[in-house]
Amino acid sequence: QKEVEQNSGPLSVPEGAIASLNCTYSDRGSQSFFWYRQYSGKSPELIMFIYSNGDKEDGRFTAQLNKASQYVSLLIRDSQPSDSATYLCAVSGMDSSYKLIFGSGTRLLVRP
Amino acid sequence: DVKVTQSSRYLVKRTGEKVFLECVQDMDHENMFWYRQDPGLGLRLIYFSYDVKMKEKGDIPEGYSVSREKKERFSLILESASTNQTSMYLCASSYQTSADTQYFGPGTRLTVL
Numbered sequence: 001q002k003e004v005e006q007n008s009g010p011l012s013v014p015e016g017a018i019a020s021l022n023c024t025y026s027d028r029g030s031q032s033f034f035w036y037r038q039y040s041g042k043s044p045e046l047i048m049f050i051y052s053n054g055d056k057e058d059g060r061f062t063a064q065l066n067k068a069s070q071y072v073s074l075l076i077r078d079s080q081p082s083d084s085a086t087y088l089c090a091v092s093g094m095d096s097s098y099k100l101i102f103g104s105g106t107r108l109l110v111r112p
Numbered sequence: 113d114v115k116v117t118q119s120s121r122y123l124v125k126r127t128g129e130k131v132f133l134e135c136v137q138d139m140d141h142e143n144m145f146w147y148r149q150d151p152g153l154g155l156r157l158i159y160f161s162y163d164v165k166m167k168e169k170g171d172i173p174e175g176y177s178v179s180r181e182k183k184e185r186f187s188l189i190l191e192s193a194s195t196n197q198t199s200m201y202l203c204a205s206s207y208q209t210s211a212d213t214q215y216f217g218p219g220t221r222l223t224v225l
Contacts, residue, residue, distance in 0.1 A: 008152075031210075032210055032211040034213065034214075042218070043216040043217060043218050043219045044155075044202075044216050045216070046214075046215070088155070090214075092210035092211065098143045098209065098210055099145075099170075099210055100210055100214055104152070104153070104154035
């Protein structure tokens with residue numbers, strides 16, 4: 001079983017819709033959770049991080065964390081074609097205080 | 113603004129060559145990381161360093177070594193490049209713990225012929 005799992009997609013949504021990206025993780029002791037966006041041919045860039053159960057909002061983005069169910073999600077409201085990218089979920093590992101475990105990413109396609 | 117730079121964006125080498133990939137960060141971060149990214153396999157950690165001259169193996173260290181002589185610089189070395197090391201190599205740095213954001217460099221696309 002992979003430590004951090006994401007549906008590879010592509011997830012296709014129309015412009016203006018809400019895109020919902022999900023991530024599950026296996027290590028119950030994980031404390032820190034990150035969402036990165038990666039455009040084709042570019043390096044990952046941080047969108048949001050979340051440490052506590054519940055929702056965290058930043059502009060059009062909302063991260064949701066449920067530690068009991070071991071999932072973290074990213075909602076993108078009013079999706080734009082420029083949001084089309086691969087979204088990587090990253091989770092802190094218990095075996096090291098420095099490392100993050102990355103999922104393989106979900107490709108999002110926003111149709112104009 | 114955090115800045116992580118990598119020495120080359122594109123690199124072409126021949127099988128058996130020794131390859132050096134350099135990474136520099138300007139934010140006084142303690143931790144530095146080398147990943148490779150391949151289609152369908154995601155980001156895989158090769159090595160990381162949590163202090164000068166300190167290093168730990170990641171998930172796929174075979175065929176690679178690293179050097180961190182100064183805090184701001186972390187080098188990845190392919191002692192004898194092979195075709196299966198053709199990949200995108202990404203360097204990242206973070207302040208101290210896994211609760212701190214990792215910032216990525218632009219990546220080096222290495223092709224080994």
